């Protein structure tokens with residue numbers, strides 16, 4: 230088992246089995262429905278940010294970096310006292326944004342981009358593994374299940390094979406099936422000392438964006454993987470041990486369906502809340518209402534005087550008056566952290582927190 234040599238892509242098996250095609254239709258339908266809805270929303274940044282907070286938290290939790298929303302809130306509002314874990318979660322979120330912007334800009338997902346993403350997650354420039362000795366263990370028993378390829382050159386050639394598989398569609402295999410293959414292959418190459426799981430989960434979303442299945446980076450498998458964790462590890466290993474691809478592909482396809490459905494629900498809820506609050510502010514505080522103000526209030530789940538000042542090009546005094554008025558009417562709650570007053574959009578915050 231330990232001298233297993235990871236084959237190059239594509240896998241030499243029938244991928245489009247009857248069961249796979251059936252599930253594929255469901256997954257594509259759910260994803261397309263989400264995309265359709267998200268496309269109609271004016272300020273996508275609001276949605277993306279809301280979804281990213283939970284994804285960053287969940288994906289980091291798989292790696293045992295456990296934080297609470299409150300802790301994250303502190304890290305994000307740049308106040309001191311945020312835990313190390315919260316800072317790591319912030320790095321993950323930055324890495325997604327950066328990856329997303331790179332993919333949008335270049336229309337490709339390359340090995341160098343993947344190295345950059347992993348560097349942002351880990352906040353170091355170690356790059357590809359150079360030393361031997363990395364092994365994957367069974368989470369529960371600690372026993373070694375797989376030794377990934379060793380030697381930078383070999384790893385690089387596997388990555389360039391993967392890069393080609395990602396960017397050049399020589400076959401007409403559905404992108405969602407390819408997604409599952411890419412994820413397996415990337416995790417099996419395991420090119421880095423650490424952060425392979427998180428980097429692989431970011432590659433998943435970037436691939437969906439690259440292939441035009443989504444415009445905004447809003448569908449993630451992390452919470453699905455948490456809910457079906459032992460299956461996740463077992464199925465990855467089964468491909469290697471017994472060439473069992475179908476179960477793995479189905480696992481990923483079901484994840485895409487489930488997460489698309491859940492994300493659509495959340496996105497709808499957020500959108501409704503934006504509209505509801507917008508209407509209420511218009512009624513109660515007509516003098517300060519503007520669309521831009523609403524956008525700023527939902528941009529993150531907190532805001533500061535300086536953000537409103539800059540965002541609306543008004544004086545600091547006016548910005549401060551706006552926030553005080555919003556707080557008096559119960560739209561925001563504020564707290565003085567360090568020297569700064571931070572205003573929280575509690576409705577948005579509670580909604581994000583309540584997401585499973």
Ligand SMILES: Nc1ncnc2c1ncn2[C@@H]1O[C@H](COP(=O)(O)OP(=O)(O)OP(=O)(O)O)[C@@H](O)[C@H]1O
Nearest residue numbers: 291292365375416417422423424425426427465466
């Ligand atoms: N048997 C296996 N075959 C292939 N890949 C595996 C196997 N077992 C685990 N993995 C992958 O390795 C990842 C863990 O690698 P690593 O610790 O480098 O990543 P991480 O981001 O630090 O951790 P995590 O994924 O736990 O958050 C898992 O998420 C999984 O994708």
Ligand SMILES: [Mg+2]
Nearest residue numbers: 292423424425
């Ligand atoms: Mg790790």
